[in-house]
Amino acid sequence: MDHVKAPVERAKKPRISVLIPTFRRPQLLPKALASILAQQNCSLDAIEVIVVDNCPDASARPSFERARESAGGRLGLRYLHEPRPGISHARNRALTAARADHVLFLDDDLEAAPQLIATFLQALTQTSAAILVGPIEPVFEATSDGSGDIADADMRNYFSRRYAVPNLADISDDIARLGTANALFDRHACFPDFDPFEPSLGLLGGEDTLMFRTLQQRGLRFAWVQDAVVLEFVPRQRQTQAYVRLRRFRSGQIRVLTALRMSPPRPVDVVRWMAIGAVQALGYGLISAVFRAVGNPRWRHMLSRAYGGAGKCLWTERFLFPAYGATSRLGK
Structure with a gap:
């Protein structure tokens, strides 16, 4: 079965479903899950976390089990195995399983700041935008000699996502830099149809760009939430101009x-x-x-x-x- 020792269904419907597709990163996934467990100023009952393992041999299952045991029932955690190759299948599967009215996509190499969920929940009361987007700040893995490209401002800017606009500013006309990571969606407004992520782009990439442009074409609004921060781990092999x-x-x-x-x-x-x-x-x-x-x-x-x-x-x-x-x- 896809569900691994799923906890008893909670009485309250979660307010946010955190969706984490993963592929062969068992060392990073536990950090992402721990960062959700460590959320402050919000009840964990408001959150459910759905991990979708896109690896054919379900390599994330042991890491998920350890994280579930660490959570001790304090957090609604669900595991799904999606063996069809491609990130589109994993994201579509996660959306199908989500119970909350709002879904937050995280990557398995991201860690949420302690106030992430509380900040997004507050923003939902302050704007009618259907898509809320927060910053991404890189955390570079140290190179063997302690140096490397990480000191390069261009490199740091490339791996960051920032907008020089006020909090909750409308960024609907400037979505070229967006990806699903650390983006919160009104599930009913944004995804009325099944499989919004194009399967043919699941291995090539660009499935999220196509989805964002489709939402923009439909006239949905995007807003910037400047304090909803996540940290992205950047391994050594990515810290190169090549x-x-x-x-x-x-x-x-x-x-x-x-x-x-x-x-x-x-x-x-x-x-x-x-x-x-x-x-x-x-x-x-x-x-x-x-x-x-x-x-x-x-x-x-x-x-x-x-x-x-x-x-x-x-x-x-x-x-x-x-x-x-x-x-x-x-x-x-």
Whole structure:
């Protein structure tokens, strides 16, 4: 069965369902779960946590069991096994199982700040926005010599999510940087249909971008909640410009792929993104070459931006690669 020693159904309906898809990160998942157990200024009865294990051999099950025992019944924890490969299947399965009216997506490499749930609950009383989004702050794994790219401001900014706007400001027109991590959704307003995450993008990536653009197209509002913070663990292998270049390249591809999969498709946007990408690839590439010639260390950052532009032009099947799963080139 999918449920592992599930606790007795609680009398109260939870106010927030925390949804955590996981794939072969048994060392990180317990930290994510512990951070929810440690929430302050809110009753744990207001929260349920649903872990969806997307690994075919259910590798997260032992870690989940240990976390459940540590919780001692204080927190509603449920385990689901979704063997179909791809993050879309895992997220859709989690949504189907959620009981609360609002769902909060966390990744298995995130830790919630102690006031996260209380902050979101307060924000729900102050705004009618259907989607609430909070900051992501990186926590870099120390390199073997204690140095590395973590001191690079460009690298730190890349792994962060911040908006320079007041609390509860409307960010509906600026969703390009959003992902599902640390985003709270009104489940009924946002997901009236089954399987909102496109399965065909489950291994490639961009399923959340397509979902966000669909919600934007429907006229739903997004709001920024500046104190709803989560910390993202960034392992050593991601603290390289080579990794950032690859991820920027994929982000560029996603701009075009989501335009093609919108309903209806937007061929004009495809042409627009390809034109923007060509300018970015050439412009940032030239700036990178000049910076490198004069010894400016930001040449690497500019080269990464050029890769992002190139991805908008090189998005056909021969240039695609898995972002999720066992064959991922992005370690997701």
